[in-house]
Amino acid sequence: MQVNFYYIEDEIHGRPISAIPSRAEIEQLLDNGLKDLYHPAKMSQKYPYSFIDITLENPSDEIEQNNEALRLTQLLDVDKEIIEEIITDQRPRADSYPDFFLILFKCLTITEEEPKIRLMEHQVGVIIRDNVIFSIHKSIPTMPISNIFKRFNKYPTKIAKGGVSYFVSTYLDAMIDQIYDVLEVWTKQIDKYEKQIIARPSKELLFGISAMRHRLLDLVKILQADREIINNIRSGSHEIFIVEDIPPELDDHIKHLLDESDIIRTLLTDVTNMYYNSHSARLNETMRRFTFITSLLLLPSLVASIFGMNFISQEGQIMWSFYVVIVGMIISVIGLLFFFKKKKMI
Numbered sequence: 001m002q003v004n005f006y007y008i009e010d011e012i013h014g015r016p017i018s019a020i021p022s023r024a025e026i027e028q029l030l031d032n033g034l035k036d037l038y039h040p041a042k043m044s045q046k047y048p049y050s051f052i053d054i055t056l057e058n059p060s061d062e063i064e065q066n067n068e069a070l071r072l073t074q075l076l077d078v079d080k081e082i083i084e085e086i087i088t089d090q091r092p093r094a095d096s097y098p099d100f101f102l103i104l105f106k107c108l109t110i111t112e113e114e115p116k117i118r119l120m121e122h123q124v125g126v127i128i129r130d131n132v133i134f135s136i137h138k139s140i141p142t143m144p145i146s147n148i149f150k151r152f153n154k155y156p157t158k159i160a161k162g163g164v165s166y167f168v169s170t171y172l173d174a175m176i177d178q179i180y181d182v183l184e185v186w187t188k189q190i191d192k193y194e195k196q197i198i199a200r201p202s203k204e205l206l207f208g209i210s211a212m213r214h215r216l217l218d219l220v221k222i223l224q225a226d227r228e229i230i231n232n233i234r235s236g237s238h239e240i241f242i243v244e245d246i247p248p249e250l251d252d253h254i255k256h257l258l259d260e261s262d263i264i265r266t267l268l269t270d271v272t273n274m275y276y277n278s279h280s281a282r283l284n285e286t287m288r289r290f291t292f293i294t295s296l297l298l299l300p301s302l303v304a305s306i307f308g309m310n311f312i313s314q315e316g317q318i319m320w321s322f323y324v325v326i327v328g329m330i331i332s333v334i335g336l337l338f339f340f341k342k343k344k345m346i
Contacts, residue, residue, distance in 0.1 A: 007049065107143075189208075
């Protein structure tokens with residue numbers, strides 16, 4: 001289990017003073033547990049705002065086999081079912097409980113590992129207790145927590161004004177931004193598909209295009225579900241969130257990603273049509289060659305079938321018409337050859 005946390009120590013003239021604990025303090029967190037020094041109730045009294053990020057290193061989805069997940073139920077004083085929902089695949093949602101507010105959010109990350117592109121789906125559970133925010137998730141290599149903390153420090157006055165709303169919206173926005181990288185890699189991959197189709201189309205290319213189309217459908221479903229979460233927390237129905245402190249860009253980013261997804265879908269359709277057109281063109285080229293060969297042999301075969309039995313005279317000598325026919329067949333073949341070459345059919 002890896003723990004990183006960020007808290008606001010104090011405010012000077014309305015400007016918050018933030019701090020990132022040392023490794024020793026983090027070890028103390030793990031040794032003593034949240035029930036003692038770092039219990040959410042105590043932290044909410046000690047610091048104006050605090051954000052604790054918990055990365056589970058155990059990849060198991062079975063909570064009974066995941067010691068880290070079981071430990072969290074004790075450290076955070078939450079039911080085992082809540083942690084089980086966070087570590088298992090669930091539909092994104094936002095629910096209010098008596099002691100805390102829970103958000104289940106999803107994102108996609110992508111890594112270019114030759115020869116394949118690896119797409120990974122991640123689920124994050126955000127638990128909010130008063131002014132203490134916990135983010136619980138499995139490892140997300142492309143989204144280091146240090147980048148999240150830099151975002152927190154980017155607009156310090158917004159921290160003082162927005163509080164929990166600013167922390168949560170900034171964190172969710174960072175997850176949404178991961179999908180931009182996915183679409184960028186897919187756009188480059190589609191360009192590669194186009195070049196490969198022009199050079200040499202194959203069934204493997206068609207399978208790759210089909211797989212990307214299915215993954216794009218999953219991405220759109222995740223974006224639509226995440227958008228419901230954003231609209232939920234911006235609806236004003238939850239007292240813990242202040243609508244004015246949630247930037248409208250959060251929803252705009254999802255709209256933009258959905259628009260880009262439509263563009264990617266159109267590109268995939270164009271590439272698929274391009275593949276079938278290329279396949280048809282290659283088939284037409286093959287049929288044209290067969291037509292050329294058939295045309296060359298058609299006239300000689302016709303003449304041979306007519307004169308095939310009448311070139312020997314009664315005296316046993318070859319008739320002069322045999323030589324005329326042979327010369328005529330050669331001339332017809334050469335004539336057809338020049339004709340097809342002039343028409344650029346060969």
